[in-house]
Amino acid sequence: MIVSLFGDTQVRPGKEEQEARLVDRLEPILRGMPGFISSKYYTAEDGEVVGIIRFETRAQLESFVHEGNHGRMQASANEFYASFWVQSAEVYNEYLWQDGEKITYDMTSYFRERDRIEQERANATSMG
Numbered sequence: 001m002i003v004s005l006f007g008d009t010q011v012r013p014g015k016e017e018q019e020a021r022l023v024d025r026l027e028p029i030l031r032g033m034p035g036f037i038s039s040k041y042y043t044a045e046d047g048e049v050v051g052i053i054r055f056e057t058r059a060q061l062e063s064f065v066h067e068g069n070h071g072r073m074q075a076s077a078n079e080f081y082a083s084f085w086v087q088s089a090e091v092y093n094e095y096l097w098q099d100g101e102k103i104t105y106d107m108t109s110y111f112r113e114r115d116r117i118e119q120e121r122a123n124a125t126s127m128g
Helices: 016-032 058-065 068-075 108-127
Strands: 002-011 036-043 049-055 081-090 095-098 101-104
Touching: 002 058, 016 036, 036 108, 049 058, 058 081
Parallel strands: none
Antiparallel strands: 002 049, 002 081, 036 049, 095 101
């Protein structure tokens, strides 16, 4: 599994709405990419938003990085962003701690299921 983190995104003044529309267009593309596992976004106490994206393999993450819409957004990043950071890493150890027991296994299905449930909640909230 590959985990890609990004954060401290500084959008240039006056570009917030345009950047938000681009991000909204990229989300379904991200979710439809082969090897996609999950994505989540958190806001830290200091206000920094940190994103976590998981893919099965490095090659599948790279496919998303170079996907047409994402690639165009990266090419025009300077137009929208003053700065942001990205870190990607290969998972070498994973386990679940549950009821006092360390359970070692491939966490891919765990994160996929959590992502599916979160998307269902978000869709239900937006519809009603």
